[in-house]
Amino acid sequence: MTDIYSNARIIDPATGFDDMAALVISDGKITACSQDINTPDGANIIDCGGRILCPGFIDMRAHAVDAVAAPAGGITTIILQPDQNTMIDTDAVVERIRRRAEDGGSSRVYPMGTATQRMEGVQLAEIGQMQQSGAVAFTDCRKSVANAQVMRRLLEYSSYFDALIVQYPEDASLAAGGVAHEGETATRLGLAGIPVAAEAIQIERDARLAEMTGARVHFSLISARESVDAVRTAKKRGAKVTCSTAPHYLMLNDNALEGYRTFAKVMPPLREETDRIALIDGLADGTIDTLVSDHDPKSADVKRLPFAQADHGIIGFETLLPLALAPVHAGKLELMTMLACLTSAPAKLLGLETGTLAVGAPADIVIFDPDRPRRLSVDDLLSSAKNTPFDSLPVQGQVWQTIVGGKTLFRGEP
Amino acid sequence: MNTQSTTPHPYPRADVDPPSGSLFPHKHLLGIWNLDPTTIKFLLDTADKYVDQNRQARKNTPICAGLTQINLFFENSTRTLMSFEIAGKRLGMDTVSMATSSSSIKKGETLLDTAATLNAMHPDVLVMRHADSGAVKLLSEKMECAVINAGDGRAEHPTQGLLDALTIRRRKGKIHGQTIVISGDIAHSRVARSNIYLLNAMGARVRLVAPPTLLPKDIDQLGVEVFHRMDEGLKGADVVMMLRLQQERMKGAFLPSLREYYQYWGLTREKLACAKDDVLVMHPGPMNRGVEIASDIADDINRSAIEKQVEMGVAVRMACLDILTRNLRGGEMQ
Numbered sequence: 001m002t003d004i005y006s007n008a009r010i011i012d013p014a015t016g017f018d019d020m021a022a023l024v025i026s027d028g029k030i031t032a033c034s035q036d037i038n039t040p041d042g043a044n045i046i047d048c049g050g051r052i053l054c055p056g057f058i059d060m061r062a063h064a065v066d067a068v069a070a071p072a073g074g075i076t077t078i079i080l081q082p083d084q085n086t087m088i089d090t091d092a093v094v095e096r097i098r099r100r101a102e103d104g105g106s107s108r109v110y111p112m113g114t115a116t117q118r119m120e121g122v123q124l125a126e127i128g129q130m131q132q133s134g135a136v137a138f139t140d141c142r143k144s145v146a147n148a149q150v151m152r153r154l155l156e157y158s159s160y161f162d163a164l165i166v167q168y169p170e171d172a173s174l175a176a177g178g179v180a181h182e183g184e185t186a187t188r189l190g191l192a193g194i195p196v197a198a199e200a201i202q203i204e205r206d207a208r209l210a211e212m213t214g215a216r217v218h219f220s221l222i223s224a225r226e227s228v229d230a231v232r233t234a235k236k237r238g239a240k241v242t243c244s245t246a247p248h249y250l251m252l253n254d255n256a257l258e259g260y261r262t263f264a265k266v267m268p269p270l271r272e273e274t275d276r277i278a279l280i281d282g283l284a285d286g287t288i289d290t291l292v293s294d295h296d297p298k299s300a301d302v303k304r305l306p307f308a309q310a311d312h313g314i315i316g317f318e319t320l321l322p323l324a325l326a327p328v329h330a331g332k333l334e335l336m337t338m339l340a341c342l343t344s345a346p347a348k349l350l351g352l353e354t355g356t357l358a359v360g361a362p363a364d365i366v367i368f369d370p371d372r373p374r375r376l377s378v379d380d381l382l383s384s385a386k387n388t389p390f391d392s393l394p395v396q397g398q399v400w401q402t403i404v405g406g407k408t409l410f411r412g413e414p
Numbered sequence: 415m416n417t418q419s420t421t422p423h424p425y426p427r428a429d430v431d432p433p434s435g436s437l438f439p440h441k442h443l444l445g446i447w448n449l450d451p452t453t454i455k456f457l458l459d460t461a462d463k464y465v466d467q468n469r470q471a472r473k474n475t476p477i478c479a480g481l482t483q484i485n486l487f488f489e490n491s492t493r494t495l496m497s498f499e500i501a502g503k504r505l506g507m508d509t510v511s512m513a514t515s516s517s518s519i520k521k522g523e524t525l526l527d528t529a530a531t532l533n534a535m536h537p538d539v540l541v542m543r544h545a546d547s548g549a550v551k552l553l554s555e556k557m558e559c560a561v562i563n564a565g566d567g568r569a570e571h572p573t574q575g576l577l578d579a580l581t582i583r584r585r586k587g588k589i590h591g592q593t594i595v596i597s598g599d600i601a602h603s604r605v606a607r608s609n610i611y612l613l614n615a616m617g618a619r620v621r622l623v624a625p626p627t628l629l630p631k632d633i634d635q636l637g638v639e640v641f642h643r644m645d646e647g648l649k650g651a652d653v654v655m656m657l658r659l660q661q662e663r664m665k666g667a668f669l670p671s672l673r674e675y676y677q678y679w680g681l682t683r684e685k686l687a688c689a690k691d692d693v694l695v696m697h698p699g700p701m702n703r704g705v706e707i708a709s710d711i712a713d714d715i716n717r718s719a720i721e722k723q724v725e726m727g728v729a730v731r732m733a734c735l736d737i738l739t740r741n742l743r744g745g746e747m748q
């Protein structure tokens with residue numbers, strides 16, 4: 001069985017290829033990608049109508065496997081965070097999640113294991129065994145490993161397995177009790193603040209530990225200008241640090257909290273306009289390596305509460321592409337750079353064979369229209385919950401088809 | 415006319431009521447933040463009339479007879495709760511009070527469930543206090559009746575702001591141009607926030623004096639001057655408002671001790687000498703004598719307006735209840 005995706009603008013951030021061409025898929029693998037293709041008999045030809053075809057998105061930070069929503073957002077690989085009902089902290093849990101995902105019919109799911117046992121930050125988790133069972137990285141998710149000695153040992157130990165340690169950059173004691181960015185908005189609304197320094201301090205400390213141990217550290221979500229500066233400086237010094245941010249930090253600042261809107265309550269908190277701009281600049285100059293959705297479906301029951309009591313979290317699978325395209329359309333970010341943050345960069349960090357259109361790679365691809373104007377609407381979203389502050393936002397860009405291992409999982413309107 | 419009902423509203427609904435001819439163009443009283451000077455003046459003028467009425471032997475005017483007022487307090491309070499109860503009773507309301515110990519919140523009921531339950535009882539005014547900022551606003555979105563914020567977290571305490579303003583206006587003749595110092599735990603104070611918004615709206619010069627640990631970030635962006643030293647902040651002040659210091663602040667490493675706090679930020683006669691001779695001293699109560707304020711100043715009848723504030727409190731709350739129920743009473747004007 002051979003599928004030929006023709007008349008597509010093919011972009012492969014792994015090689016920098018960007019041209020009109022056709023892509024051939026057989027037996028779930030990419031077999032050719034070029035401008036002139038000999039059509040074999042019986043091949044199924046799909047006209048992409050000039051849309052962009054690129055590797056499927058790898059979402060490095062999702063808190064739920066939203067099996068319907070992920071393909072609708074062009075996400076072909078979900079990196080599941082360990083903060084599940086059953087915490088992913090042993091090889092048995094890793095295996096169970098891998099097996100359930102392999103049943104097929106959905107995007108690929110790779111779990112991250114915990115970095116320390118029970119995410120308590122005291123004893124190291126069984127990194128070797130979890131890695132053997134299929135865990136792609138190790139993190140305490142929304143907790144940072146606070147103790148510097150534990151973090152040092154964690155980095156030293158994991159470097160033996162070349163395992164990636166993902167740190168949530170937040171100094172817990174500085175952030176304690178905070179629910180919003182410490183600034184004018186939080187002061188006026190009477191909300192306890194989380195200072196920017198809580199994030200920057202953690203990044204600076206862990207960058208030093210990365211240098212000291214020679215190990216890799218990835219910061220799971222950064223939200224502030226000072227954090228971008230801290231990562232940029234550490235990279236210049238040669239520390240093996242990388243970091244992610246999420247599209248909502250590129251779209252919103254803490255003005256979104258006005259009226260105590262809990263849909264804008266996220267961790268780390270939305271910060272100020274200068275931070276928002278610095279994050280886009282950080283993506284553009286390569287300081288920020290990957291874009292993640294931080295997809296976290298939350299029911300209205302835990303969101304419709306007083307701000308301090310409400311859960312944080314936002315759904316992100318289906319808004320990932322249109323929101324990430326916004327700075328591209330605004331001329332602040334190259335399309336190739338943005339797509340690399342969603343494909344080749346996370347693949348390289350996690351050692352995945354996807355995220356590329358190379359011949360022989362698994363046929364995980366997404367085809368999307370980058371310009372199509374529309375209004376986001378919660379009624380159209382397929383996510384298991386609707387906690388998003390982006391309802392009725394005018395955006396551009398829509399996923400047309402999502403293909404995992406040669407199988408079309410999502411097909412939008414023609 | 416285009417009546418496409420399916421078109422979603424492009425922006426979230428603004429937190430402002432539509433303009434109307436009304437002197438109080440709001441359904442609820444949730445804070446001072448969204449009130450304009452004309453509206454504030456209308457509230458103060460109405461309260462002024464009730465001050466006079468409250469000094470007569472017969473204090474009640476049953477203009478609100480038949481209406482139901484529920485006081486829902488999720489946080490301990492005696493004086494504010496009692497002040498609202500007396501205010502309601504003097505207007506002839508049926509007042510019911512529910513304090514936190516008897517509430518079902520402890521049984522796990524959410525705030526919005528509580529709102530639905532109360533709604534079904536058809537109250538006409540709901541007065542609410544809650545420990546979380548924004549909680550009263552959240553509840554007001556589900557209530558059909560008028561809601562008065564009696565204090566939410568660190569955010570707002572509008573009737574306290576109004577009663578402080580009324581006290582100043584009656585003693586000083588005006589608010590405009592007065593130099594007013596607010597001193598104490600600004601970071602955790604809803605009273606400070608409501609007062610900052612109100613006094614700024616009415617054209618006062620607002621100064622804050624507090625140790626750096628008790629000042630929230632970027633507070634200077636709210637249009638106030640910030641001082642750390644009492645003598646500098648009090649220089650030439652017309653009014654000084656002291657805030658209550660919660661004893662728990664020692665545990666969070668905000669302050670080393672009450673003794674040291676009193677030495678640097680407690681209001682003593684010596685520090686007060688920096689202010690104008692006719693300076694007015696205020697405190698929202700309950701006071702910690704010898705912590706934020708010296709006893710002899712609190713009891714100085716020429717300077718202290720602390721008891722006056724309590725008196726103004728009842729009048730202000732009567733005015734708020736009166737104004738918010740006018741639509742139910744055929745909109746008659748007093």
